[in-house]
Amino acid sequence: MTRLPPRERGTVAIEIVLLVIAALAVAVAAIALAVRAARRSSTPPPQPPPTPKDPFAGTGDSTSGDPRSLKAGDMIDWGTERTWIRGTLRLSQGGYVWAEHFLEVEGGKRWLSTEEDPDLEMALWTGRPDLDLTPHGKKIELEGTTYHLEEKGSGSYRSEGTTGLKAEGGFDYADYEAADGSLLSFERFDHGPWEVSTGTKVAEGTFTIYPGS
Numbered sequence: 001m002t003r004l005p006p007r008e009r010g011t012v013a014i015e016i017v018l019l020v021i022a023a024l025a026v027a028v029a030a031i032a033l034a035v036r037a038a039r040r041s042s043t044p045p046p047q048p049p050p051t052p053k054d055p056f057a058g059t060g061d062s063t064s065g066d067p068r069s070l071k072a073g074d075m076i077d078w079g080t081e082r083t084w085i086r087g088t089l090r091l092s093q094g095g096y097v098w099a100e101h102f103l104e105v106e107g108g109k110r111w112l113s114t115e116e117d118p119d120l121e122m123a124l125w126t127g128r129p130d131l132d133l134t135p136h137g138k139k140i141e142l143e144g145t146t147y148h149l150e151e152k153g154s155g156s157y158r159s160e161g162t163t164g165l166k167a168e169g170g171f172d173y174a175d176y177e178a179a180d181g182s183l184l185s186f187e188r189f190d191h192g193p194w195e196v197s198t199g200t201k202v203a204e205g206t207f208t209i210y211p212g213s
Helices: 006-041
Strands: 075-077 080-093 098-104 110-116 118-129 139-142 145-161 170-178 183-189 196-204 208-210
Touching: 118 183, 145 183
Parallel strands: none
Antiparallel strands: 075 080, 075 208, 080 098, 080 145, 098 110, 110 118, 118 196, 139 145, 145 170, 170 183, 183 196
16 A cells, blocks of 8 residues: 655645535535525515505596595585585485485585496486476376386485484385486485485586595
């Protein structure tokens, strides 16, 4: 067996030690990279800040404010005039619910109805105490227009704000519509007399809602 001189044996030993140290350094570096990669993959990316939203933005892209959330004290800007909601009736028949919002006007009675059937439908109504009519049939002639019965029934109401009615009670109704979209409605509350009103459909974008305090 060939034996290395003592000096050469020392040199080889040093080289082996250096190789071991280098291998350990490479292994440690590899482990550190793996741990860092694992941490990066498990950390969710930062989320962008939320986009500011208009508090008056409605569910659609036309009407400012959500008509479904109207309540007493809210202001409605029609573009040419502004009115306030004095009171609201929450009407229900079975599991179906809709609302009538009474507007502050002089010398008359006017309200906005909102319902989902299933899309949002709105109408602006004017009380017609001058008409002596009852929902007596499936067709009614009024001022040269023929109205056809759409639906009728009975339900319950809950009053909010100023409506002229009790806090809650019962009502009957009958709704008619003409071929041109004109509306005619009959309502009576707590077995009182029939109240007649005429109405027109309101499209989204017709008004702006400013919530009351």
